[in-house]
Amino acid sequence: MAYSRRDFLQFSVSASAALATAGYLGNSTRALAQQRLTQEDLLRFDSKGQVTLLHFTDVHAQLAPVYFRPPDTNIGVGAYAGIPPHLVGDEFLKEFGIGRGTPLAYAHTFVDYVDLARTYGKLGGLDRTATLVKAIRADRGDDKVLFLDGGDTWQGSYTSLKTNGQDMIECMKLLKPDAMTGHWEFTFGSERFLEMVEAMGYPFLASNVFDSEWDEPAFENTAFFEKGGVSVAVIGQAMPYTPIANPRWMFPEWSFGIRPEVLQQNIDAAREQGAEVVVLLSHNGFDVDRKLAGILNGVDVILTGHTHDAVPVALEVDGTLIMASGSHGKFLGRIDLEVANGKVTGYSSSLIPVFSDVVAPDPEMAAKIAEFRDPHRAELERVLARTDSLLYRRGNFNGTWDDLICQGIIEERDTQISLSPGFRWGTTLLPGDDITVDDLYTETSMSYPQVYRNEMTGAQLKEILEDVCDNLFNKDPFFQQGGDMVRVGGMSYTCAVNETIGNRISDMRLTASGEPLDASSTYVVGGWASVNEGVEGPAIYDLMEGYLTRLGTVNVPDEQSVKIVV
Amino acid sequence: MMMTRRRVLALAGGAAVLPVLQFLPTSAFASVEETQKMIDEFAGGKELQSGKLTLTAPEIAENGNTVPITVEVDSAMEGDDLVQSVMILAEDNPRPEVATFNFTAMSGAAAATTRMRLARTQNVVALARMADGTVYMDKKEVKVTIGGCGG
Numbered sequence: 001m002a003y004s005r006r007d008f009l010q011f012s013v014s015a016s017a018a019l020a021t022a023g024y025l026g027n028s029t030r031a032l033a034q035q036r037l038t039q040e041d042l043l044r045f046d047s048k049g050q051v052t053l054l055h056f057t058d059v060h061a062q063l064a065p066v067y068f069r070p071p072d073t074n075i076g077v078g079a080y081a082g083i084p085p086h087l088v089g090d091e092f093l094k095e096f097g098i099g100r101g102t103p104l105a106y107a108h109t110f111v112d113y114v115d116l117a118r119t120y121g122k123l124g125g126l127d128r129t130a131t132l133v134k135a136i137r138a139d140r141g142d143d144k145v146l147f148l149d150g151g152d153t154w155q156g157s158y159t160s161l162k163t164n165g166q167d168m169i170e171c172m173k174l175l176k177p178d179a180m181t182g183h184w185e186f187t188f189g190s191e192r193f194l195e196m197v198e199a200m201g202y203p204f205l206a207s208n209v210f211d212s213e214w215d216e217p218a219f220e221n222t223a224f225f226e227k228g229g230v231s232v233a234v235i236g237q238a239m240p241y242t243p244i245a246n247p248r249w250m251f252p253e254w255s256f257g258i259r260p261e262v263l264q265q266n267i268d269a270a271r272e273q274g275a276e277v278v279v280l281l282s283h284n285g286f287d288v289d290r291k292l293a294g295i296l297n298g299v300d301v302i303l304t305g306h307t308h309d310a311v312p313v314a315l316e317v318d319g320t321l322i323m324a325s326g327s328h329g330k331f332l333g334r335i336d337l338e339v340a341n342g343k344v345t346g347y348s349s350s351l352i353p354v355f356s357d358v359v360a361p362d363p364e365m366a367a368k369i370a371e372f373r374d375p376h377r378a379e380l381e382r383v384l385a386r387t388d389s390l391l392y393r394r395g396n397f398n399g400t401w402d403d404l405i406c407q408g409i410i411e412e413r414d415t416q417i418s419l420s421p422g423f424r425w426g427t428t429l430l431p432g433d434d435i436t437v438d439d440l441y442t443e444t445s446m447s448y449p450q451v452y453r454n455e456m457t458g459a460q461l462k463e464i465l466e467d468v469c470d471n472l473f474n475k476d477p478f479f480q481q482g483g484d485m486v487r488v489g490g491m492s493y494t495c496a497v498n499e500t501i502g503n504r505i506s507d508m509r510l511t512a513s514g515e516p517l518d519a520s521s522t523y524v525v526g527g528w529a530s531v532n533e534g535v536e537g538p539a540i541y542d543l544m545e546g547y548l549t550r551l552g553t554v555n556v557p558d559e560q561s562v563k564i565v566v
Numbered sequence: 567m568m569m570t571r572r573r574v575l576a577l578a579g580g581a582a583v584l585p586v587l588q589f590l591p592t593s594a595f596a597s598v599e600e601t602q603k604m605i606d607e608f609a610g611g612k613e614l615q616s617g618k619l620t621l622t623a624p625e626i627a628e629n630g631n632t633v634p635i636t637v638e639v640d641s642a643m644e645g646d647d648l649v650q651s652v653m654i655l656a657e658d659n660p661r662p663e664v665a666t667f668n669f670t671a672m673s674g675a676a677a678a679t680t681r682m683r684l685a686r687t688q689n690v691v692a693l694a695r696m697a698d699g700t701v702y703m704d705k706k707e708v709k710v711t712i713g714g715c716g717g
Contacts, residue, residue, distance in 0.1 A: 215634060243629075244711060248628060255628060257625070258625060479625055481626075501687075
């Protein structure tokens, strides 16, 4: 195990016992929960040393607080099985000593999710995050704090789509980040991307992005800071498989990859230039960073993003601290470092859950958010349907939001089978909630939203499922792309996750008839977010608007179309 | 937007083809045995050593049609420690031989970068023959994927 009992004790002291031990499940009201939990509880921290790192990542343009149900399935394979972040539910609670029904149980697991969501309310909201960041800067002193944005910041909402990311640029600016890296940022297209990087006024760091023609570094890789009298180098690492997971034709100038040898060169160069602390601001995903921690020499801290994992404390892996700070604005990661003679000699860490009902919104940020949301207010709040079911996306194989989208594609485009990408972004709605335009775009907002309609053979479908599955369950994390399994509608299958590519997927059947899929027969398939250029079809958000309006009331049966063999 | 059947059919006509792996018959590809034969010929019976030669290639190709690779040999480029030749093979391409680079002492360093086409996921093999007859090998698996579902 990568962290010790001591780490947990530090953690429970710093995060306050109220978060991890006192549960309110069942017989409590939301008012009681709020009464017990305060902004001070969230900010309580065992301050240490000269440097404070604040990590914020994968907010996916969520300016307002959200519900985000943590996954019920998050399987690790090979050497990564059964260890954080591949623990869910009670296993997660046990590992980190968190009591059922507590605020942290709600923030980190799907256990009793709906009840606890009604008790503790939404998390996140950039105005709440701003309050916490300002409070920590005031408490520690500006000269000690580095605020780092791990990327996947600009994409994922109605206002982000309509303002071409301008809302996120201007709101994030108020948080005064010291640097950022990215992934979905590139899907705004290279021209707009560069314009936004120019506008944001702090460095975009990417050690692993190279000019695709000349193979020369395309961006700055390292930024140096003097914090609390300590020289800190921050090296950025963009999502290594951006041109594979997303449309390469939108940013053809750049080539990515993990490039561990380039990272090592940049780490060595930073040390030679006098860096006492080296921080990797990474959009690699947790397991890639865990593997890198064992390969690279001279990295003190990896702030990891991309896979949307939230781990309550920094984990020690081969002498490197790894902090995974969640997604959608739910958390703010904090690590304090004590540095002596050019070495980290002590630390404390905590992932601060941003309970939106107990953190006072920062007025400046709230005003800026309103500036972008108010002109669209009527549209954002327009109700398309109501859901009787819990709607969520995150999980390795399926989620009810994607079940709904898959059914929408089948019905609106008249297909036998539908595919929906295994994105990890997208939030949650509780039973009884209205589904607004705002909610729909939180699941679907992107720059390549066309829904294709195609014929595929059974063999081609198997090939696709095998290929995507290997991106998720390859035993070598360097071959994992960080998304979940592609979602299917109209069919079911069995997945043996520990097999190799070509041998994981079996028993593919049409749901309607129960018939097995025939390798050489042709099926009509619909899907969205193809990485190909020139895809034609309606945008997924338009298609789903029509479908939801027609349904009026949504009821998604909690059925598993995938049989998982571990 | 409500989709009428007519509109659905019209859209289908213009729909792009989703990327699908090439379904070429296995027999079209060179076998691992054929690659082994070329390795044996290049090595001239010498045992293959590791070290000195580094093959750099992406873990996953961004575009299987143009995969960048670099070979580099740690060599003084004089006397016995001189690289004569570096050969690159792709063991599952229709023809495994990708390139052979020849060097002399005048080359100064034994390093080369090129791009290659990979038909599908496979091992890329690099071999370096030194002036004293020693042969070094490095191997990397490069994955060719359809991608498109990243989070």
